[in-house]
């Protein structure tokens with residue numbers, strides 16, 4: 001069986017999902033029996049202009065000038081996989097969609113340099129058709145391996161739980177962060193990760209996005225009343241990874 005030619009492309013991101021992939025170890029080495037990387041900036045210098053079997057896209061769509069590059073990738077790819085929160089939802093980059101002064105905060109006196117110009121942070125699917133998505137910040141290893149394995153075998157079916165992270169947290173019998181004097185976004189966060197963060201004693205930040213019809217007003221109230229956060233902090237927590245889910249998203 002011929003190996004599938006795979007290419008990795010990055011847009012607005014920290015490239016942490018590429019790094020995460022290189023940390024997969026054995027599961028990634030197993031995949032290399034079936035796929036052949038032909039472009040992957042973090043690990044090789046070669047580039048390709050040829051047809052690609054699977055393109056993996058990391059990062060958000062934040063600049064109109066990136067649309068042409070995305071369309072070219074789409075035209076050359078049999079399958080496009082958006083991976084990581086930045087690519088799937090806009091991720092943490094979408095925080096700027098709610099701020100007017102982010103350029104001052106981040107770039108200071110250099111804020112007007114032309115290469116720093118960008119618009120709203122959007123998912124890759126806002127620019128091109130995406131066939132599969134791997135959520136999480138960084139992306140979830142098991143989901144990535146499962147999707148790629150299934151594409152390789154021609155039977156890709158992606159199951160995304162519709163329930164919140166609290167369900168997986170309860171199944172693990174983890175002490176609720178609220179019962180430990182902390183806060184958490186697990187009740188509105190999209191499950192599928194297995195709730196590793198509360199199990200490690202830290203709050204879920206909803207890095208995989210929100211469940212459908214999440215009650216965001218109640219979330220802020222709960223973070224404030226039960227999580228003991230200030231109103232301002234509760235508001236900012238509620239959109240850390242989910243800014244594009246908020247009703248007031250631009």
Ligand code: SF4
Pocket residue numbers: 013014015016017018058059083084085086087091092136137138139
């Ligand atoms: S999803 Fe997270 S780890 Fe991945 S590129 Fe975006 S910010 Fe970095």
Ligand code: SF4
Pocket residue numbers: 165166167169170174175176177178184185186187195198204
């Ligand atoms: S710790 Fe978070 S995810 Fe777990 S039950 Fe409590 S609110 Fe839900």
Ligand code: SF4
Pocket residue numbers: 136137165189190193194195196197198203204205206207208209
């Ligand atoms: S528990 Fe929450 S923050 Fe942690 S990986 Fe899952 S969705 Fe992301």
